[in-house]
Amino acid sequence: MNSQKIVVIGNGMVGQRFLEQLTSRLSSDKIEVTVFCEEPRAAYDRVQLSSFFAGKSAIDLSVVPERFFEDQAITLRLNDPVIAIDRSKKTISSARYRDVPYDKLILATGSFPFVPPIPGHDRRGCFVYRSIEDLEVIRAAAKKARIGTVVGGGLLGLEAAKALKDLGLETHVVEFAPRLMAVQLDETGGKLLQRKIEALGVTVHTAKNTQKIIDGVDINGNKHAHRMVFADGSTLDTDLIVYSAGIRPNDSLARAAKITVGERGGIGIDEYCRTSDPDVYAVGECALWNGRIFGLVAPGYQMAEIAARHVAGDESLRFDGADMSTKLKLMGVDVASLGDAMGKTAGALDYVYTDPVQGIYKKLVVSADGKQLLGAILVGDATEYGGLLQMALNAIPLPEHPEDLILPAREGASKGLGVDMLPAAALICSCNNVTKGGICDAVAAGCTTIGALKTTTKAGSSCGGCAPMVKQILESELRKQGVEVKNHICEHFPHSRQELYHLVRIGGLKTFGELLAKHGQGHGCDICKPAVASILASTWNEYVLKPKHAPLQDTNDRFLANMQKDGTYSIVPRVPGGEITPEKLIVLGAVAKKYKLYTKITGGQRIDLFGARVEQLPLIWRELVDAGFESGHAYGKALRTVKSCVGSTWCRYGVQDSVGMAIHLENRYRGLRSPHKLKMGVSGCTRECAEAQGKDVGVIATEKGWNLYVCGNGGIKPRHADLLANDLDDATLVKYIDRFLMFYIRTGDRLQRTSTWLDNLEGGIDYVKQVVCEDSLGIGAELEADMQKLVDTYECEWKHAINDPESLKRFRHFVNSDAPDSNVVFVAERGQIRPARDEEKETLEKESVPA
Amino acid sequence: MTARPNIDMSLKQWTAVCPLDDIAPDSGVCALIGGRQVAVFRVAGDHVYALANHDPFSNANVLSRGITGDIRGELVVASPVYKQHFSLATGQCIEDQTVQVETFAVRINNNVVEVEA
Numbered sequence: 001m002n003s004q005k006i007v008v009i010g011n012g013m014v015g016q017r018f019l020e021q022l023t024s025r026l027s028s029d030k031i032e033v034t035v036f037c038e039e040p041r042a043a044y045d046r047v048q049l050s051s052f053f054a055g056k057s058a059i060d061l062s063v064v065p066e067r068f069f070e071d072q073a074i075t076l077r078l079n080d081p082v083i084a085i086d087r088s089k090k091t092i093s094s095a096r097y098r099d100v101p102y103d104k105l106i107l108a109t110g111s112f113p114f115v116p117p118i119p120g121h122d123r124r125g126c127f128v129y130r131s132i133e134d135l136e137v138i139r140a141a142a143k144k145a146r147i148g149t150v151v152g153g154g155l156l157g158l159e160a161a162k163a164l165k166d167l168g169l170e171t172h173v174v175e176f177a178p179r180l181m182a183v184q185l186d187e188t189g190g191k192l193l194q195r196k197i198e199a200l201g202v203t204v205h206t207a208k209n210t211q212k213i214i215d216g217v218d219i220n221g222n223k224h225a226h227r228m229v230f231a232d233g234s235t236l237d238t239d240l241i242v243y244s245a246g247i248r249p250n251d252s253l254a255r256a257a258k259i260t261v262g263e264r265g266g267i268g269i270d271e272y273c274r275t276s277d278p279d280v281y282a283v284g285e286c287a288l289w290n291g292r293i294f295g296l297v298a299p300g301y302q303m304a305e306i307a308a309r310h311v312a313g314d315e316s317l318r319f320d321g322a323d324m325s326t327k328l329k330l331m332g333v334d335v336a337s338l339g340d341a342m343g344k345t346a347g348a349l350d351y352v353y354t355d356p357v358q359g360i361y362k363k364l365v366v367s368a369d370g371k372q373l374l375g376a377i378l379v380g381d382a383t384e385y386g387g388l389l390q391m392a393l394n395a396i397p398l399p400e401h402p403e404d405l406i407l408p409a410r411e412g413a414s415k416g417l418g419v420d421m422l423p424a425a426a427l428i429c430s431c432n433n434v435t436k437g438g439i440c441d442a443v444a445a446g447c448t449t450i451g452a453l454k455t456t457t458k459a460g461s462s463c464g465g466c467a468p469m470v471k472q473i474l475e476s477e478l479r480k481q482g483v484e485v486k487n488h489i490c491e492h493f494p495h496s497r498q499e500l501y502h503l504v505r506i507g508g509l510k511t512f513g514e515l516l517a518k519h520g521q522g523h524g525c526d527i528c529k530p531a532v533a534s535i536l537a538s539t540w541n542e543y544v545l546k547p548k549h550a551p552l553q554d555t556n557d558r559f560l561a562n563m564q565k566d567g568t569y570s571i572v573p574r575v576p577g578g579e580i581t582p583e584k585l586i587v588l589g590a591v592a593k594k595y596k597l598y599t600k601i602t603g604g605q606r607i608d609l610f611g612a613r614v615e616q617l618p619l620i621w622r623e624l625v626d627a628g629f630e631s632g633h634a635y636g637k638a639l640r641t642v643k644s645c646v647g648s649t650w651c652r653y654g655v656q657d658s659v660g661m662a663i664h665l666e667n668r669y670r671g672l673r674s675p676h677k678l679k680m681g682v683s684g685c686t687r688e689c690a691e692a693q694g695k696d697v698g699v700i701a702t703e704k705g706w707n708l709y710v711c712g713n714g715g716i717k718p719r720h721a722d723l724l725a726n727d728l729d730d731a732t733l734v735k736y737i738d739r740f741l742m743f744y745i746r747t748g749d750r751l752q753r754t755s756t757w758l759d760n761l762e763g764g765i766d767y768v769k770q771v772v773c774e775d776s777l778g779i780g781a782e783l784e785a786d787m788q789k790l791v792d793t794y795e796c797e798w799k800h801a802i803n804d805p806e807s808l809k810r811f812r813h814f815v816n817s818d819a820p821d822s823n824v825v826f827v828a829e830r831g832q833i834r835p836a837r838d839e840e841k842e843t844l845e846k847e848s849v850p851a
Numbered sequence: 852m853t854a855r856p857n858i859d860m861s862l863k864q865w866t867a868v869c870p871l872d873d874i875a876p877d878s879g880v881c882a883l884i885g886g887r888q889v890a891v892f893r894v895a896g897d898h899v900y901a902l903a904n905h906d907p908f909s910n911a912n913v914l915s916r917g918i919t920g921d922i923r924g925e926l927v928v929a930s931p932v933y934k935q936h937f938s939l940a941t942g943q944c945i946e947d948q949t950v951q952v953e954t955f956a957v958r959i960n961n962n963v964v965e966v967e968a
Binding site: 491492522523524525526528529530547550551552553554555558559563565566567809810813814815816817819821823838 | 868869873874875876877878880881882883888891894895905909910911912913916917918919920921922923924926927929931932934936
């Protein structure tokens with residue numbers, strides 16, 4: 001068979017999912033795929049669009065795997081809208097290409113925002129909220145505006161309102177219906193949501209029918225661009241308007257090609273997503289199935305898979321509608337709606353729980369006989385969503401007292417639905433189509449952490465809504481396998497690192513010996529000793545080479561230098577922020593020359609000096625300390641460097657003094673011991689030259705202050721950092737970093753970098769935001785005080801060591817001789833030394849005369 | 852690895868290495884004895900053990916700088932390079948049954964550590 005020509009129109013989230021599904025089924029020699037996309041960039045996460053204003057970049061939002069188009073040999077034509085389909089010739093024409101042939105055509109054209117056709121709707125300063133380009137023009141317009149108004153109080157409208165608020169505008173929402181989210185919420189739920197959103201500073205106007213938009217008028221000397229006039233005679237003055245009043249399917253191409261479309265729009269499809277032309281498919285928001293448009297991404301993904309299978313000749317999956325349940329966080333308020341939330345089923349009954357003080361509303365809709373859950377609404381607390389959804393979807397009988405499902409747990413009563421009751425086919429992660437069975441299989445195949453499960457199955461890696469349930473399944477499966485879910489650090493302590501930290505702190509324990517005697521057994525080992533040494537340092541900050549602590553230290557900490565393969569050490573003095581004077585550079589050069597050290601520039605903007613024998617370390621450091629250098633802690637599970645770009649001082653583009661901030665941060669956190677090494681970066685503008693988003697703590701300058709990113713990583717598993725907070729002033733930035741670092745130090749596992757820590761933290765970045773920015777645990781002040789104590793008790797370990805005869809005694813190779821280790825042999829390469837290889841050593845031995 | 856010269860058992864003798872106090876509790880030092888490097892450990896109170904200082908995995912002379920402890924009761928030192936464990940009593944590598952490092956008799960005589968090599 002010749003290769004099949006497949007043309008896809010649209011590269012949104014669903015179009016992209018189709019490509020991934022297709023290429024996983026048909027190899028590139030069987031198909032020739034061309035994709036047309038009218039936007040200037042490949043697929044990105046439209047669901048997370050508002051995070052673009054919260055500091056995420058277009059690249060962060062991308063949903064295309066790296067090198068996807070190259071690896072799959074797919075032709076991607078960006079910025080090139082398709083203008084016509086010729087079904088008789090089976091070709092399409094785009095703005096740039098004529099008569100591109102297809103065997104199968106896939107329409108993934110998505111939808112466009114509905115703009116109510118009222119007089120004045122197309123004035124300057126009126127926008128829609130759909131693409132990154134839309135957001136860019138809104139952002140530009142917001143700079144000159146004070147008040148922003150969103151038309152539409154549905155899901156997308158509230159997202160848009162969040163975006164305007166993030167841009168610093170006084171924000172209004174205008175909704176035609178008498179309540180917010182009229183499709184998903186009943187009156188009580190809608191009103192509660194409104195109250196909560198208004199408490200966050202957004203003004204909500206419901207039951208407002210906009211009749212026209214005219215010029216704004218001076219009010220108290222404030223001129224506004226627009227005045228919205230409502231049917232009830234009231235008005236609202238605003239500087240910009242964003243329409244988010246629903247979507248309409250993009251069906252014009254199909255319509256022009258005489259493919260059947262619905263009366264009110266939408267390209268009609270059958271159970272295999274075929275249109276009225278069997279060689280043309282439609283998927284996602286442009287498609288109309290059984291008279292319905294599905295405006296959520298999960299049903300779009302289902303269609304993408306079904307269409308891809310069908311193109312590949314697999315008819316086993318059919319589309320038969322989709323669950324439109326949703327759970328989301330709107331401006332920090334949890335909202336969920338599932339199944340028949342409005343109780344439209346004949347005879348349906350309600351159970352309702354409200355907590356007006358906490359602002360919580362929960363409603364269950366059950367069948368007339370009280371045996372089946374039909375739907376639910378949750379506002380203010382959506383913890384039960386996962387369990388309830390599974391119960392409704394899998395028709396699991398309600399418990400004897402259904403109200404227990406939404407009532408606050410009574411003492412001793414177990415709440416909600418045990419995951420063991422779910423069938424293997426239960427869909428747990430609807431974003432990535434992962435069933436309970438899929439998760440169980442992955443656990444059986446060796447995924448025993450949340451992080452591993454995410455990587456293998458993708459469950460919980462998109463919206464994260466199912467993460468608590470994934471965790472429950474993991475724990476339940478491990479229990480069934482007879483794996484006791486133990487997080488003991490090693491055989492000597494029946495405790496996790498986190499528990500040991502608490503025992504040390506609460507018990508006031510200052511040595512490994514005390515901790516072992518009270519809470520452990522045996523003699524300890526190379527796992528628990530360095531971990532406890534780190535905890536002791538993070539808690540009490542005593543000199544790490546005190547006789548009680550020295551034998552606990554890991555290889556590098558033991559001699560305050562990095563051991564290399566031949567047993568020699570490398571030395572990295574601290575160069576805060578990467579800023580160094582010519583005088584200090586000369587000292588480094590002179591010392592390296594004197595001790596014949598190999599020198600190399602590190603990735604952290606410092607200079608590494610290699611090839612020092614253990615007995616040379618104090619001599620070298622004596623000279624470095626005299627010249628004003630301090631330990632760089634390159635040897636420790638501790639703060640390494642704060643990398644910086646040159647910032648506003650010199651750079652034409654910089655908006656803040658990134659070097660100054662980097663030096664400030666490095667001097668504050670130098671010597672800080674933590675579960676694993678810590679790296680930071682500070683960039684002076686969004687060009688991000690310091691690569692701060694690849695660091696544990698990344699700071700990026702904005703015109704208003706600093707954006708703070710956390711839990712990034714380079715190395716073996718690169719991870720882009722997550723935005724924790726934006727536009728912070730200097731003091732708040734430091735406060736948040738203090739809290740973040742201490743929280744990680746308290747709760748991290750041994751040798752767990754912040755990136756894996758976050759991946760395994762229940763609640764993820766939202767939870768970290770609550771703890772750090774909102775102080776939800778009430779420990780903010782304590783974390784800051786703990787950090788301040790460490791800052792105040794900092795001392796340079798090398799300065800201490802070279803002035804401490806007890807320490808100095810240990811820096812020799814032989815206890816009974818001053819001879820150097822004869823096994824350390826160097827040869828020359830590119831003008832510097834390097835360790836001799838074994839065969840080179842043998843040759844050298846033969847040549848030298850035996851003593 | 853380079854071949855080691857055969858040592859005639861009869862030539863072995865006790866060599867004083869250092870005062871016991873020169874070895875911090877639960878750690879090791881390296882002694883140079885007749886041109887050979889011997890790692891001497893003081894663990895679990897005042898018990899002393901001696902192994903060849905050469906780490907067979909990295910070919911670096913560093914075992915004396917490893918962390919001491921126990922694995923299921925067996926006293927061990929962990930190589931500071933690639934972290935394999937060696938029994939202090941027998942020199943047996945825990946992770947690899949085919950690897951064993953040389954052990955030496957060691958004693959405390961009048962608070963001085965002596966090694967037989």
